Amino acid sequence: QKEVEQNSGPLSVPEGAIASLNCTYSDRGSQSFFWYRQYSGKSPELIMSIYSNGDKEDGRFTAQLNKASQYVSLLIRDSQPSDSATYLCAVRDSSASKIIFGSGTRLSIRP
Amino acid sequence: GAVVSQHPSWVICKSGTSVKIECRSLDFQATTMFWYRQFPKQSLMLMATSNEGSKATYEQGVEKDKFLINHASLTLSTLTVTSAHPEDSSFYICSARALEDSSYNSPLHFGNGTRLTVT
Numbered sequence: 247q248k249e250v251e252q253n254s255g256p257l258s259v260p261e262g263a264i265a266s267l268n269c270t271y272s273d274r275g276s277q278s279f280f281w282y283r284q285y286s287g288k289s290p291e292l293i294m295s296i297y298s299n300g301d302k303e304d305g306r307f308t309a310q311l312n313k314a315s316q317y318v319s320l321l322i323r324d325s326q327p328s329d330s331a332t333y334l335c336a337v338r339d340s341s342a343s344k345i346i347f348g349s350g351t352r353l354s355i356r357p
Numbered sequence: 358g359a360v361v362s363q364h365p366s367w368v369i370c371k372s373g374t375s376v377k378i379e380c381r382s383l384d385f386q387a388t389t390m391f392w393y394r395q396f397p398k399q400s401l402m403l404m405a406t407s408n409e410g411s412k413a414t415y416e417q418g419v420e421k422d423k424f425l426i427n428h429a430s431l432t433l434s435t436l437t438v439t440s441a442h443p444e445d446s447s448f449y450i451c452s453a454r455a456l457e458d459s460s461y462n463s464p465l466h467f468g469n470g471t472r473l474t475v476t
Contacts, residue, residue, distance in 0.1 A: 280464050289450050289467040290401070334400060336465075344391065345465055349400040 250337050252348035259355055265322040267333050267351050272316070275340025279311055281320045282334040284350065290334055294320060325355045360384050361453050363468030370441055371476055378436045378471045380451030386431035387453035391465065392424075395448040407434045441475045448472055 249272040259265040267281075278297055282290035296302045296309040296318065308321040318337075322329055335348040360383040370376050380390055388409050393401040405415045405426050413426035425437040434453075438445055452465040 287448075287472075289470045291467070292464050295464050344403055344406060346403070347393075347401045 250335055250346050250348035252333075252335050252351050254349055255352040255354075257351055257353050259325050259353065261325055261327060261355055261357050263325055265325045265329065265353055265355070267320040267322075267335075267353065269318045269320075269335030269348055270316055271318070271335075271337045271346075273337065273339050274313075274316060276316075276337045277340070278338035278345075279309070279318045280336040280338075280345070281307075281309060281318075282336060282347075283329075284332045284334055286332075293333070322353075327355050327357060329353060330355045359455060359466040361451065361466045361468040363451055363471055365471060366469060367472040367474075369474045369476060372442055373440055375437055375439045376441055376473060378438075378449055378451070378473075380434045380436070380453070380468050382432045382453045382455070382466075385453075385455040387434075387455060388431065390428060390434040390451055390453045392426060392434075392436050393450045393452065395450060395470075401450065404436075438473065441473070443475045446473055446475045 251270045280295045281293045283293050284290040294307050294309040296311045299311050302309045306323045310319045332350040332352050334350045336345050338345050362381045362383050364379045390407040392404045394404050395401050403416050404419045405413045407413045407426045407428040409428045409431050415421045428434040448470050450470040451468045
């Protein structure tokens with residue numbers, strides 16, 4: 247069973263601080279990794295995608311990938327109250343046929 | 358670009374009836390659409406993969422006779438929940454991958470979801 251694991255949280259971070267979200271996956275052959283943000287009652291929206299080891303930055307967001315450790319993370323700098331949401335880690339499996347989601351981490355930014 | 362429209366956004370039906378949910382790719386063609394289900398405070402669980410012109414591939418534990426999927430064109434896939442029961446109440450979300458964006462690294466584009474409540 248291919249799995250994607252996340253800490254469910256809630257993760258509480260003060261406004262302006264860095265929020266760090268982590269994810270591990272079991273399929274060593276996975277090549278594509280995605281972070282989605284989901285507000286309550288809404289569909290997920292893509293935040294970042296990453297395919298190579300190392301860091302990828304986009305505005306206040308930085309995705310980090312370490313394939314050897316089967317670990318992917320998302321950093322949110324200068325956290326804002328509007329960042330409060332559930333963040334879903336998603337991994338395309340090695341067969342490339344489907345994307346598997348983690349259970350999500352609930353992030354709360356406190357003013 | 359890459360807009361996926363899902364209809365209806367919410368539906369309430371009586372136990373035993375059937376409900377059809379539509380998923381359309383508005384500005385692109387999608388050979389593959391995915392149907393997910395999400396229960397409260399849980400993650401998205403893939404139900405089935407829908408390929409245009411062929412039978413859907415269902416995930417283990419998903420009843421293909423209960424959740425009928427039809428992908429008749431490159432822009433439309435439908436999910437019909439047959440003989441719905443209260444335990445089928447959930448948030449159903451479709452997603453699509455663009456025909457010209459079928460690389461290994463392409464993300465999914467999600468519809469807005471359908472909240473199904475079975476009374």
